């Protein structure tokens with residue numbers, strides 16, 4: 001099942017790239033494996049997946065220990081400051097930074113462990129009450145505050161779009177996040193690159209790619225429905 005699912009996701013990603021006249025190499029797939037057992041991750045690994053996304057620190061660390069070492073681990077969930085120390089030297093990218101205090105903690109641990117940590121700024125692009133992330137208006141200021149911290153590199157922006165039945169409803173939000181990243185990139189802030197745009201999930205990754213995503217986070221579309229709410 002995972003093999004067929006992945007083939008479909010890859011095909012859809014390719015088509016979305018074609019629609020937007022982008023090359024498939026510009027967009028990477030993060031297999032969101034939260035709540036799923038290592039056996040299923042290994043199946044996806046066997047099909048060529050090398051990027052996995054998790055939203056809980058303990059689960060990420062457990063899977064990191066259990067899985068091959070050529071995997072990029074992506075922290076995509078809300079991160080508590082007291083847990084930063086467990087993952088800074090294990091993750092390729094932290095997608096969910098939305099406060100200076102969290103960034104300061106990441107920086108402190110990065111310096112202590114002598115690693116460079118790449119992060120994205122999470123933006124609550126639709127302004128939903130229930131979502132983490134900074135507002136569009138706050139993003140640039142936060143980026144300017146984080147940029148000088150040692151051991152940390154801001155690579156771009158991430159958003160979790162609203163849950164919608166028709167993915168077209170989220171096109172506006174993906175376009176807004178893209179525009180925000182272009183605007184910030186133009187400011188040429190030291191230590192900020194803005195080349196990564198992490199947006200799009202199972203329901204809307206095609207639209208997200210058409211609007212400029214460089215990174216889509218697909219869980220259900222690869223591994224099937226999750227058994228318990230997360």
Ligand SMILES: *Cc1c(COP(=O)(O)O)cnc(C)c1O
Pocket residue numbers: 032034055076077160201202203217218219220221
């Ligand atoms: C769970 C999760 C996803 C994947 O969601 P699906 O709808 O299962 O593809 C993507 N991004 C984040 C931040 C998540 O928590």
